[in-house]
Amino acid sequence: MSAPGGSGGAAVTRPAFGRMLWRGIRRRCPWCGGARAFFTGWFAKADRCQACGLRWRRGDVGFELGAASISAALVLGLLVTGLGVGIVATWPDVPYLWLTIGLGAAAIVLPVVLYPVTYTVWQALDLVMRPPQSGDGTPPSVP
Template identity: 40%
Template sequence: MTNSLHSQKTPSLPKKLLRGLLRQCAWCGGKGGFFTTWYTKTDNCQTCGLSRERGYEGFELGAATMGVFMTFGSIISWMIISVVVGIALVPLLLIAGALAVFVPTLGYPLTYTVWFAIDITFRSPTAEDFAQAQAWLDNRALA
Protein backbone atom coordinates (compact mmCIF):
# COMPACT_ATOMS: atom_id res chain seq x y z
CA MET A 1 0.00 0.00 0.00
CA THR A 2 1.42 3.39 -0.96
CA ASN A 3 0.40 6.73 0.39
CA SER A 4 0.63 9.76 -1.89
CA LEU A 5 0.82 12.00 1.20
CA HIS A 6 4.41 10.87 1.67
CA SER A 7 5.53 12.00 -1.77
CA GLN A 8 3.79 15.37 -1.60
CA LYS A 9 5.60 18.68 -1.85
CA THR A 10 6.50 20.28 1.50
CA PRO A 11 3.75 22.79 2.41
CA SER A 12 4.76 26.45 2.87
CA LEU A 13 5.35 27.76 6.41
CA PRO A 14 2.17 29.92 6.47
CA LYS A 15 0.14 26.93 5.29
CA LYS A 16 1.68 24.69 7.97
CA LEU A 17 1.03 27.29 10.70
CA LEU A 18 -2.56 27.82 9.54
CA ARG A 19 -3.12 24.07 9.59
CA GLY A 20 -1.69 23.97 13.12
CA LEU A 21 -3.99 26.78 14.27
CA LEU A 22 -6.94 24.86 12.78
CA ARG A 23 -5.89 21.73 14.72
CA GLN A 24 -4.88 19.87 11.58
CA CYS A 25 -1.72 17.94 10.79
CA ALA A 26 0.73 20.56 9.44
CA TRP A 27 2.12 18.05 6.95
CA CYS A 28 -1.00 16.50 5.38
CA GLY A 29 -3.82 18.76 6.62
CA GLY A 30 -5.55 15.77 8.23
CA LYS A 31 -8.35 16.91 10.53
CA GLY A 32 -7.44 16.59 14.21
CA GLY A 33 -3.78 15.78 13.52
CA PHE A 34 -2.68 13.49 16.38
CA PHE A 35 -5.86 14.02 18.38
CA THR A 36 -8.70 11.50 18.53
CA THR A 37 -10.74 13.76 20.86
CA TRP A 38 -10.08 17.39 21.80
CA TYR A 39 -7.68 16.33 24.58
CA THR A 40 -6.70 12.75 23.66
CA LYS A 41 -3.54 12.63 21.58
CA THR A 42 -1.79 9.74 19.89
CA ASP A 43 1.82 9.46 18.77
CA ASN A 44 0.97 9.50 15.06
CA CYS A 45 -1.16 11.61 12.73
CA GLN A 46 -4.46 9.84 12.18
CA THR A 47 -4.33 10.61 8.44
CA CYS A 48 -0.70 10.38 7.21
CA GLY A 49 0.77 8.38 10.11
CA LEU A 50 3.74 10.72 10.70
CA SER A 51 5.02 10.54 14.27
CA ARG A 52 4.79 13.88 16.04
CA GLU A 53 8.02 13.34 17.99
CA ARG A 54 10.03 11.52 15.28
CA GLY A 55 12.62 10.46 17.82
CA TYR A 56 12.96 13.90 19.36
CA GLU A 57 12.35 13.72 23.11
CA GLY A 58 12.20 17.51 23.47
CA PHE A 59 9.01 17.76 21.42
CA GLU A 60 6.82 18.10 24.52
CA LEU A 61 8.92 21.04 25.71
CA GLY A 62 8.34 22.81 22.40
CA ALA A 63 4.59 22.25 22.69
CA ALA A 64 4.63 23.61 26.26
CA THR A 65 6.53 26.66 25.03
CA MET A 66 3.89 27.20 22.34
CA GLY A 67 1.27 27.10 25.11
CA VAL A 68 3.11 29.87 26.99
CA PHE A 69 3.43 31.97 23.81
CA MET A 70 -0.25 31.56 22.97
CA THR A 71 -1.46 32.36 26.50
CA PHE A 72 0.85 35.31 27.18
CA GLY A 73 0.41 36.53 23.61
CA SER A 74 -3.38 36.62 23.95
CA ILE A 75 -3.19 38.41 27.34
CA ILE A 76 -0.65 40.99 26.14
CA SER A 77 -2.65 41.58 22.94
CA TRP A 78 -5.81 42.05 24.97
CA MET A 79 -4.11 44.50 27.36
CA ILE A 80 -2.67 46.57 24.49
CA ILE A 81 -6.10 46.70 22.78
CA SER A 82 -7.76 47.61 26.12
CA VAL A 83 -5.36 50.48 26.77
CA VAL A 84 -5.67 51.79 23.19
CA VAL A 85 -9.49 51.55 23.21
CA GLY A 86 -9.75 52.78 26.84
CA ILE A 87 -11.47 49.87 28.60
CA ALA A 88 -11.96 50.23 32.40
CA LEU A 89 -9.62 48.34 34.73
CA VAL A 90 -12.10 45.82 36.18
CA PRO A 91 -13.40 44.42 32.85
CA LEU A 92 -9.84 44.53 31.52
CA LEU A 93 -8.62 42.33 34.38
CA LEU A 94 -11.65 40.01 34.28
CA ILE A 95 -11.16 39.30 30.58
CA ALA A 96 -7.37 38.94 31.05
CA GLY A 97 -8.10 36.40 33.80
CA ALA A 98 -10.53 34.53 31.55
CA LEU A 99 -7.87 34.43 28.79
CA ALA A 100 -5.33 33.07 31.31
CA VAL A 101 -7.71 30.20 32.12
CA PHE A 102 -9.36 29.42 28.77
CA VAL A 103 -6.55 29.88 26.24
CA PRO A 104 -4.31 27.17 27.77
CA THR A 105 -7.17 24.76 28.52
CA LEU A 106 -9.14 25.08 25.28
CA GLY A 107 -6.04 25.72 23.16
CA TYR A 108 -4.15 22.67 24.44
CA PRO A 109 -4.29 20.66 21.18
CA LEU A 110 -3.22 23.72 19.17
CA THR A 111 0.03 23.91 21.13
CA TYR A 112 0.93 20.51 19.66
CA THR A 113 -0.28 21.07 16.11
CA VAL A 114 1.34 24.53 15.86
CA TRP A 115 4.60 23.26 17.35
CA PHE A 116 4.53 20.33 14.91
CA ALA A 117 4.27 22.88 12.06
CA ILE A 118 7.42 24.63 13.33
CA ASP A 119 9.20 21.35 14.07
CA ILE A 120 8.69 19.91 10.56
CA THR A 121 9.96 23.21 9.16
CA PHE A 122 13.28 22.88 10.96
CA ARG A 123 13.44 19.05 10.93
CA SER A 124 11.90 17.98 7.63
CA PRO A 125 10.47 14.46 7.71
CA THR A 126 13.00 11.95 6.38
CA ALA A 127 12.48 8.84 4.26
CA GLU A 128 12.79 6.88 7.51
CA ASP A 129 10.01 8.95 9.09
CA PHE A 130 7.75 8.20 6.10
CA ALA A 131 8.64 4.50 6.24
CA GLN A 132 7.67 4.43 9.93
CA ALA A 133 4.46 6.36 9.15
CA GLN A 134 3.56 3.84 6.43
CA ALA A 135 4.28 0.93 8.79
CA TRP A 136 2.04 2.56 11.41
CA LEU A 137 -0.78 3.02 8.86
CA ASP A 138 -0.42 -0.56 7.61
CA ASN A 139 -0.44 -1.87 11.19
CA ARG A 140 -3.57 0.15 11.98
CA ALA A 141 -5.29 -1.14 8.82
CA LEU A 142 -4.67 -4.73 9.95
CA ALA A 143 -5.96 -4.17 13.49
Protein backbone atom coordinates in the same frame (compact mmCIF):
# COMPACT_ATOMS: atom_id res chain seq x y z
CA MET B 1 11.72 20.78 -1.81
CA SER B 2 12.25 17.20 -0.93
CA ALA B 3 12.84 15.41 2.29
CA PRO B 4 14.14 11.94 2.85
CA GLY B 5 11.55 9.62 4.23
CA GLY B 6 9.05 6.94 3.48
CA SER B 7 9.99 3.36 3.15
CA GLY B 8 13.40 2.57 1.76
CA GLY B 9 14.67 6.15 2.17
CA ALA B 10 13.11 7.39 -1.08
CA ALA B 11 12.77 11.14 -1.38
CA VAL B 12 9.31 12.56 -0.80
CA THR B 13 8.09 16.03 -1.65
CA ARG B 14 7.57 18.24 1.38
CA PRO B 15 4.56 20.58 1.47
CA ALA B 16 5.32 24.30 1.39
CA PHE B 17 5.91 26.03 4.73
CA GLY B 18 2.78 28.18 4.44
CA ARG B 19 0.63 25.16 3.66
CA MET B 20 1.99 23.21 6.65
CA LEU B 21 1.50 26.20 8.95
CA TRP B 22 -2.08 26.76 7.72
CA ARG B 23 -2.85 23.08 8.27
CA GLY B 24 -1.43 23.31 11.80
CA ILE B 25 -3.53 26.39 12.58
CA ARG B 26 -6.60 24.42 11.53
CA ARG B 27 -5.59 21.53 13.84
CA ARG B 28 -4.79 19.19 10.96
CA CYS B 29 -1.72 17.11 10.23
CA PRO B 30 0.82 19.56 8.78
CA TRP B 31 2.20 16.88 6.46
CA CYS B 32 -0.93 15.42 4.85
CA GLY B 33 -3.72 17.78 5.95
CA GLY B 34 -5.75 14.97 7.51
CA ALA B 35 -8.53 16.29 9.76
CA ARG B 36 -8.19 15.44 13.47
CA ALA B 37 -5.08 13.54 12.48
CA PHE B 38 -3.22 13.63 15.79
CA PHE B 39 -6.06 14.33 18.20
CA THR B 40 -8.68 11.79 19.19
CA GLY B 41 -10.24 14.33 21.59
CA TRP B 42 -9.49 17.90 22.65
CA PHE B 43 -6.59 16.79 24.88
CA ALA B 44 -6.02 13.17 23.77
CA LYS B 45 -3.28 12.71 21.17
CA ALA B 46 -2.70 9.67 18.99
CA ASP B 47 0.87 8.39 18.56
CA ARG B 48 0.66 8.75 14.76
CA CYS B 49 -1.36 10.71 12.25
CA GLN B 50 -4.47 8.66 11.57
CA ALA B 51 -4.35 9.64 7.88
CA CYS B 52 -0.68 9.35 6.80
CA GLY B 53 1.06 7.56 9.68
CA LEU B 54 3.55 10.33 10.54
CA ARG B 55 4.74 9.96 14.13
CA TRP B 56 3.81 12.67 16.61
CA ARG B 57 7.18 12.51 18.37
CA ARG B 58 10.05 11.88 16.02
CA GLY B 59 12.89 11.05 18.40
CA ASP B 60 13.26 14.52 19.89
CA VAL B 61 13.20 14.58 23.68
CA GLY B 62 11.28 17.59 24.95
CA PHE B 63 9.19 18.05 21.80
CA GLU B 64 6.31 19.42 23.88
CA LEU B 65 8.42 22.34 25.11
CA GLY B 66 8.21 24.01 21.70
CA ALA B 67 4.42 23.80 21.71
CA ALA B 68 4.28 25.08 25.29
CA SER B 69 6.52 28.01 24.33
CA ILE B 70 4.27 28.92 21.41
CA SER B 71 1.23 28.71 23.69
CA ALA B 72 2.84 30.88 26.38
CA ALA B 73 3.94 33.53 23.87
CA LEU B 74 0.55 33.60 22.16
CA VAL B 75 -1.42 33.83 25.41
CA LEU B 76 0.91 36.49 26.82
CA GLY B 77 0.62 38.51 23.62
CA LEU B 78 -3.18 38.30 23.67
CA LEU B 79 -3.33 39.28 27.36
CA VAL B 80 -1.03 42.29 26.90
CA THR B 81 -3.02 43.36 23.84
CA GLY B 82 -6.27 42.97 25.79
CA LEU B 83 -4.86 45.02 28.65
CA GLY B 84 -3.73 47.78 26.30
CA VAL B 85 -7.06 47.90 24.47
CA GLY B 86 -8.95 47.88 27.78
CA ILE B 87 -6.94 50.78 29.16
CA VAL B 88 -7.13 52.87 25.98
CA ALA B 89 -10.86 52.22 25.50
CA THR B 90 -11.81 53.23 29.06
CA TRP B 91 -9.32 56.03 29.74
CA PRO B 92 -9.38 58.01 32.10
CA ASP B 93 -11.74 55.90 34.26
CA VAL B 94 -10.03 52.52 33.85
CA PRO B 95 -11.93 49.69 35.61
CA TYR B 96 -8.84 47.91 36.94
CA LEU B 97 -10.83 45.34 38.92
CA TRP B 98 -12.88 44.25 35.89
CA LEU B 99 -9.81 44.22 33.65
CA THR B 100 -8.02 42.01 36.18
CA ILE B 101 -10.98 39.62 36.44
CA GLY B 102 -11.49 39.45 32.68
CA LEU B 103 -7.82 39.00 31.84
CA GLY B 104 -7.42 36.48 34.68
CA ALA B 105 -10.26 34.41 33.24
CA ALA B 106 -8.71 34.71 29.77
CA ALA B 107 -5.37 33.54 31.20
CA ILE B 108 -7.11 30.36 32.36
CA VAL B 109 -9.31 29.74 29.30
CA LEU B 110 -6.96 30.65 26.42
CA PRO B 111 -4.32 27.93 27.04
CA VAL B 112 -7.08 25.30 27.15
CA VAL B 113 -8.67 26.54 23.93
CA LEU B 114 -5.33 26.94 22.12
CA TYR B 115 -3.78 23.64 23.31
CA PRO B 116 -4.29 21.48 20.21
CA VAL B 117 -3.63 24.35 17.80
CA THR B 118 -0.25 25.19 19.33
CA TYR B 119 0.77 21.53 19.15
CA THR B 120 -0.06 21.14 15.47
CA VAL B 121 1.57 24.50 14.65
CA TRP B 122 4.70 23.34 16.48
CA GLN B 123 4.55 20.07 14.53
CA ALA B 124 4.54 22.13 11.31
CA LEU B 125 7.53 24.19 12.43
CA ASP B 126 9.35 21.03 13.51
CA LEU B 127 8.74 19.43 10.11
CA VAL B 128 10.27 22.48 8.42
CA MET B 129 13.32 22.50 10.72
CA ARG B 130 13.77 18.72 10.80
CA PRO B 131 12.42 17.08 7.63
CA PRO B 132 11.06 13.57 8.15
CA GLN B 133 13.53 10.70 7.99
CA SER B 134 12.87 7.07 7.23
CA GLY B 135 11.33 5.49 10.30
CA ASP B 136 9.23 8.57 11.05
CA GLY B 137 6.28 6.99 9.29
CA THR B 138 6.21 9.56 6.52
CA PRO B 139 3.85 8.95 3.63
CA PRO B 140 5.25 8.15 0.20
CA SER B 141 3.65 11.25 -1.32
CA VAL B 142 2.11 14.53 -0.25
CA PRO B 143 -1.44 15.43 -1.29
